[in-house]
Amino acid sequence: MADQTIVDAVSRALDDAPSRNFRETVDLAINLRDLDLNDPSNRVDESVVLPSGTGQDTQIVVFATGETAIRAEEVADQVLGPDELEDLGDDTDAAKDLAEETDFFVAEANMMQNIGRFLGTVLGPRGKMPTPLQPDDDVVETVNRMKNSVQLRSRDRRTFHTRVGARDMTADDIADNIDVIIRRLEADLEKGPLNIDSIYVKTTMGPAVEVNA
Numbered sequence: 001m002a003d004q005t006i007v008d009a010v011s012r013a014l015d016d017a018p019s020r021n022f023r024e025t026v027d028l029a030i031n032l033r034d035l036d037l038n039d040p041s042n043r044v045d046e047s048v049v050l051p052s053g054t055g056q057d058t059q060i061v062v063f064a065t066g067e068t069a070i071r072a073e074e075v076a077d078q079v080l081g082p083d084e085l086e087d088l089g090d091d092t093d094a095a096k097d098l099a100e101e102t103d104f105f106v107a108e109a110n111m112m113q114n115i116g117r118f119l120g121t122v123l124g125p126r127g128k129m130p131t132p133l134q135p136d137d138d139v140v141e142t143v144n145r146m147k148n149s150v151q152l153r154s155r156d157r158r159t160f161h162t163r164v165g166a167r168d169m170t171a172d173d174i175a176d177n178i179d180v181i182i183r184r185l186e187a188d189l190e191k192g193p194l195n196i197d198s199i200y201v202k203t204t205m206g207p208a209v210e211v212n213a
Contacts, residue, residue, distance in 0.1 A: 002179035009209045009211040020205055030152075032158045043154050048151075050148050052169065054166075061079075062080070063107035076106070077102075085119070105123065158197075
């Protein structure tokens, strides 16, 4: 369970946000310090499963064939085979559109080489190369796990953002998601908590509230 100070910050962010006529997301802004982010090894690039879910639809595309493709149809937003992959390689605009509207890609391991060949220049810079699916992996389980995942990605910037929920979720559930993200960051950063300068939580259009974890 999240620390009460995180719950309090989320509650304030939710209470202080004006009502909107759309379903707002709840976002986290993370400010890093004392890291040379020009060195790629110091950058944050992590997929984190949120215990309370994202509160939003997560778009997932699977590259697969045969039985895996049939099972993926049950859970993925799109399932693409080798022919569609090759078509995307010939249509850069379509590939870019797919990359922008998709949160995560999954691909059978034996398709990864061709994905790199046809889509590497589009997916690579966006940090969206697929998660390889090994022969023993369950595609349904993998996709369902990703539906509750967010990507933490700093690139070369000290400040980066990630989704932690939706406004109609409870403060406790959102705080549990934030707690998991903070713990992951503290475990992964070179100096742990000392590399985190500040963290703020806010709804899409609401004011930012500092999280003192």
